[in-house]
Amino acid sequence: MILVGVLITLLMKALLFTFPNNHSPIFDFLVTILITIVIWEGNLHIDAWMNRHYPWLSRTKSRIALHLPTALLYSALTLFGILQIYNRMVCQLQTEHGAVMIASFLTGIVISVFLLTLEFTTHFFKEWKKSLVEMERYKTESAQAQLENLKNQINPHFLFNNLSVLSSLVYKDQDKAVDFIDQLAKVYRYVLENRNQELVMLHDEMKFLEAYMYLLQIRFDSHLQIQLSVDEHKLNMMLPPMSLQLLVENAIKHNEISGEKPLTISITTQEDELKICNTLQARLHPEPSSKTGLKNIQERYAYFTSREVQVDTSNQQFCVTLPLLPPL
Numbered sequence: 001m002i003l004v005g006v007l008i009t010l011l012m013k014a015l016l017f018t019f020p021n022n023h024s025p026i027f028d029f030l031v032t033i034l035i036t037i038v039i040w041e042g043n044l045h046i047d048a049w050m051n052r053h054y055p056w057l058s059r060t061k062s063r064i065a066l067h068l069p070t071a072l073l074y075s076a077l078t079l080f081g082i083l084q085i086y087n088r089m090v091c092q093l094q095t096e097h098g099a100v101m102i103a104s105f106l107t108g109i110v111i112s113v114f115l116l117t118l119e120f121t122t123h124f125f126k127e128w129k130k131s132l133v134e135m136e137r138y139k140t141e142s143a144q145a146q147l148e149n150l151k152n153q154i155n156p157h158f159l160f161n162n163l164s165v166l167s168s169l170v171y172k173d174q175d176k177a178v179d180f181i182d183q184l185a186k187v188y189r190y191v192l193e194n195r196n197q198e199l200v201m202l203h204d205e206m207k208f209l210e211a212y213m214y215l216l217q218i219r220f221d222s223h224l225q226i227q228l229s230v231d232e233h234k235l236n237m238m239l240p241p242m243s244l245q246l247l248v249e250n251a252i253k254h255n256e257i258s259g260e261k262p263l264t265i266s267i268t269t270q271e272d273e274l275k276i277c278n279t280l281q282a283r284l285h286p287e288p289s290s291k292t293g294l295k296n297i298q299e300r301y302a303y304f305t306s307r308e309v310q311v312d313t314s315n316q317q318f319c320v321t322l323p324l325l326p327p328l
Helices: 002-015 026-053 060-089 098-153 156-172 174-194 202-223 243-254 293-302
Strands: 224-229 263-270 273-279 310-313 317-323
Touching: 002 026, 026 060, 026 098, 060 098, 156 174, 156 202, 174 202, 202 224, 202 243, 202 263, 243 263, 243 273, 243 293, 243 317, 293 317
Parallel strands: 224 263
Antiparallel strands: 263 273, 273 317, 310 317
16 A cells, blocks of 8 residues: 555656645655555445445445445545645645646546456455355265265165065055055155255145155054144245255154154244254164264255254254245
């Protein structure tokens, strides 16, 4: 900023042949450096405020439309104020050298516009480059998360359990065995069709959950109770695929299910959220857990919203609240 102030002073002296010489030239350099510092620092604060309220990438047009006039107004007022002080305390620019006053003001404005344009361009491309890096990182982590998601959700244990149920149904109730195969096919079809999707409609997720619940009801009978209360007006909202299935599977995996202790799982909507709760009845011999399922959901949500996945635990219940995202 000091160097810019010196350069501006030299430029003014080269352009204005009638520059006043009734004072020490050091004043010219000091005043110009002061103006440069005050204008630049003030614009940095304006820029920081704009970054918080009008981000470059998401609100580019609004940012330019508001930032440019604000910065120019601040620069013009600051420049005019300091020149007035200079005019009164150092030399009479206004009365004796009006051309100097006007030329100083106009030169300062032109340089301010140039510096602001340079700042805008630098910030925009910096944010753009940052977004490209974030996008590449997201693609890599998203692919890893999807792979881990498939491993955690539709795992060999799930297939083994359902094939065991199917083998017993074949001998007991062939019609029910056919229905069981149809629902199992729907589950895997949904997984294959949505494995590359980042978000799905709640309507599709609920249809998938119905097929998944059918398999669970055959396996656990009345020992597992799943209660659904989902607002139809929320069915077009979005969430990461298979989030519900993962939370239901976690509830089954970590809790005892028996005739004496039936497990109850409730899925309800409240405003723009989906709440999944289950009764807490920990197993005497819990299954090994990688503890990545819930973290997987939280990380996927972090890419689409600042709203967090909420986890609440009490003595009787374990609840997870998923934000519902607006339709694409």
